[in-house]
Amino acid sequence: MRTLVVGGGIIGLLTALECARAGHRVTVVEQGPLPNPAASSYDRHRVLRALHPGDAGATRAALAAHDAWRELETSLGIRCYHQVGALTVLPAGRAEEAGRLLAAAGAPARNLDSSQLAAKYPHLSLPEGRAGILEERAGVLLADRVLTAVAARLRGHPGVRLHTGRTATGVDPAARTVTLHDGEVLRADRLLVAAGPWSPALLAPYTRGGVTVHRQTMLYCRVPEEEQAAWDAMPAVPALGTDAGAWLVPPVAGSPLKLSAHEVCRTVPGADGRTADPACTGLLRERFSRLIPAFRPEWVIEARDCHYLTDTESGDGLLLDLADGRCFAQAACGGGAFKFAPLIARALAQRFHGIQPPPTGLKTLDVPRRAGTGPT
Ligand SMILES: Cc1cc2nc3c(=O)[nH]c(=O)nc-3n(C[C@H](O)[C@H](O)[C@H](O)COP(=O)(O)OP(=O)(O)OC[C@H]3O[C@@H](n4cnc5c(N)ncnc54)[C@H](O)[C@@H]3O)c2cc1C
Known part of the structure; x- marks a missing residue:
C-alpha cells in the first residue's frame, strides 16, 4: 500500500512511522526542514496529563497515551517522556x-x-x-527530541521517502493525489493531511463551520x-x-x-x-x-x-474522513493533541487497512466527521 502524508509535525511523523511499520510504502511531504521549527509540535516540551475536566473520554485517552509514549520511548531507544x-x-x-x-x-x-x-x-x-x-x-514530553528521533527513524527506513522543502498546494481526496508547488502530482492509495495551523490553506472546502x-x-x-x-x-x-x-x-x-x-x-x-x-x-x-x-x-x-x-463549532480538534477511510485530514490539530499523537497515529494506520480501531474516548478520533456531513 502506498501512503502519502502531508505535514511532518507529530501527527504526520508518527502516522508515517506506524504505516511504515505496517509495511506501507510511505511518502512524507513537508514544506520546511524535518523537524520544522515553525510547526505547532516543535517546542522544548509538551505536557501529558490525564485530567480533562468534564471529559471522561479524553481523560481515559490521555491515560492510554501515557502508556503509548512509554512504548514509543522503548521502540525509539530514547528518553523523551519524563514522568514528573x-x-x-x-x-x-x-x-x-x-x-x-x-x-x-x-x-x-x-x-x-x-x-x-x-x-x-x-x-x-x-x-x-x-x-x-x-x-x-x-x-513532560521533550517534543523537539521526539520529532528529531522519529524523523531520523523514518529517514533510515527503506520503505519511506521524505520530501522536505516541498509545499503541497492542493489535495484531491477522492483521487488521493497531492499537487506540489512545482506542479508535480503525487499519488497514493491512502492519504493523510496533517498540516497543523496551515490546514485551512488545503482544507477550507471541507471544514463545515470553519476553524x-x-x-x-x-x-x-x-x-x-x-x-x-x-x-x-x-x-x-x-x-x-x-x-x-x-x-x-x-x-x-x-x-x-x-x-x-x-x-x-x-x-x-x-x-x-x-x-x-x-x-x-x-x-x-x-x-x-x-x-x-x-x-x-x-x-x-x-x-x-x-x-x-x-x-470553531466544538472548540476541539477535528479529524475529517474525506474518502471513505482512504483519506483523512487533521483539519484542526487542537490545543492539546501532542500527547494524543501515538493514539491518533495508531488509529489512522488501522483505518487505512479498513480496521475499525478500538474506541479511545477521543470523540473526533473515534468518530471522524465525513466532509460536508455531521459525525459518521
Ligand atoms: C502554546 C501551545 C502549547 C501547547 N501545549 C500542549 C501540551 O502541553 N500538550 C499537548 O498535548 N499539546 C499541546 N499543544 C498542542 C500541540 O502542540 C499540537 O496540537 C500538535 O503539535 C499539532 O501537531 P500537528 O502534527 O497536527 O501539526 P504541526 O506540528 O503544526 O505539523 C504540521 C506540519 O505540516 C507542515 N505543513 C503545513 N502545510 C504544509 C503544506 N501545504 N505542505 C507541506 N507541509 C506542510 C508544517 O510545516 C508542519 O511541519 C500546544 C500548542 C501550543 C500552540
Missing part, C-alpha cells in the same frame, strides 16, 4: 470532582488542600481558596542556581488556579522553565511566524512575578509564539 507528574490547581470545590474523574479513569492522583499546596510548593504563591490534584502518570487559529506567547526561563532545588522535583502545572489561565512547565532534562497563560492566547487570521508579541511577554512577566515571588525578568532567556487550530 502533573499538578492541576483549581478552585477548592472543583478539585474533588476532578479527583473522582481521575479515579473513574484509573489514574492515580492525590488531592492537596491549600495548606498542603503551600507546604509542598513554597516557591509558588497561588491564589486564595485553591486546591490541587497531583497526577502520577503524567509529565479558528490561535496564537499563544510563551516565556522560556533559566532558573538561577540558588532557586534550582525548589524546581528539581517540580511537576508540570497545566493550571495554576488563576483566572488568567496561567500554567508552567518545569525545567526537565536540561530544558528551560516555560511560562504562559491563556490570557496571552489570541485568535489570529493565520499562522505567521513565531516572534513573540512584546505586550504579551510584558503581561506574562508581570503575571509570573506574582505567582513565583523569586521570579525576576532576567530569568527570561527567550520568548516565542506558537499556533494551534480548533474546530
Whole structure:
C-alpha cells in the first residue's frame, strides 16, 4: 500500500512511522526542514496529563497515551517522556470532582488542600481558596527530541521517502493525489493531511463551520542556581488556579522553565511566524512575578509564539474522513493533541487497512466527521 502524508509535525511523523511499520510504502511531504521549527509540535516540551475536566473520554485517552509514549520511548531507544507528574490547581470545590474523574479513569492522583499546596510548593504563591490534584502518570514530553528521533527513524527506513522543502498546494481526496508547488502530482492509495495551523490553506472546502487559529506567547526561563532545588522535583502545572489561565512547565532534562497563560492566547487570521508579541511577554512577566515571588525578568532567556487550530463549532480538534477511510485530514490539530499523537497515529494506520480501531474516548478520533456531513 502506498501512503502519502502531508505535514511532518507529530501527527504526520508518527502516522508515517506506524504505516511504515505496517509495511506501507510511505511518502512524507513537508514544506520546511524535518523537524520544522515553525510547526505547532516543535517546542522544548509538551505536557501529558490525564485530567480533562468534564471529559471522561479524553481523560481515559490521555491515560492510554501515557502508556503509548512509554512504548514509543522503548521502540525509539530514547528518553523523551519524563514522568514528573502533573499538578492541576483549581478552585477548592472543583478539585474533588476532578479527583473522582481521575479515579473513574484509573489514574492515580492525590488531592492537596491549600495548606498542603503551600507546604509542598513554597516557591509558588497561588491564589486564595485553591486546591490541587497531583497526577502520577503524567509529565513532560521533550517534543523537539521526539520529532528529531522519529524523523531520523523514518529517514533510515527503506520503505519511506521524505520530501522536505516541498509545499503541497492542493489535495484531491477522492483521487488521493497531492499537487506540489512545482506542479508535480503525487499519488497514493491512502492519504493523510496533517498540516497543523496551515490546514485551512488545503482544507477550507471541507471544514463545515470553519476553524479558528490561535496564537499563544510563551516565556522560556533559566532558573538561577540558588532557586534550582525548589524546581528539581517540580511537576508540570497545566493550571495554576488563576483566572488568567496561567500554567508552567518545569525545567526537565536540561530544558528551560516555560511560562504562559491563556490570557496571552489570541485568535489570529493565520499562522505567521513565531516572534513573540512584546505586550504579551510584558503581561506574562508581570503575571509570573506574582505567582513565583523569586521570579525576576532576567530569568527570561527567550520568548516565542506558537499556533494551534480548533474546530470553531466544538472548540476541539477535528479529524475529517474525506474518502471513505482512504483519506483523512487533521483539519484542526487542537490545543492539546501532542500527547494524543501515538493514539491518533495508531488509529489512522488501522483505518487505512479498513480496521475499525478500538474506541479511545477521543470523540473526533473515534468518530471522524465525513466532509460536508455531521459525525459518521
Ligand atoms: C502554546 C501551545 C502549547 C501547547 N501545549 C500542549 C501540551 O502541553 N500538550 C499537548 O498535548 N499539546 C499541546 N499543544 C498542542 C500541540 O502542540 C499540537 O496540537 C500538535 O503539535 C499539532 O501537531 P500537528 O502534527 O497536527 O501539526 P504541526 O506540528 O503544526 O505539523 C504540521 C506540519 O505540516 C507542515 N505543513 C503545513 N502545510 C504544509 C503544506 N501545504 N505542505 C507541506 N507541509 C506542510 C508544517 O510545516 C508542519 O511541519 C500546544 C500548542 C501550543 C500552540
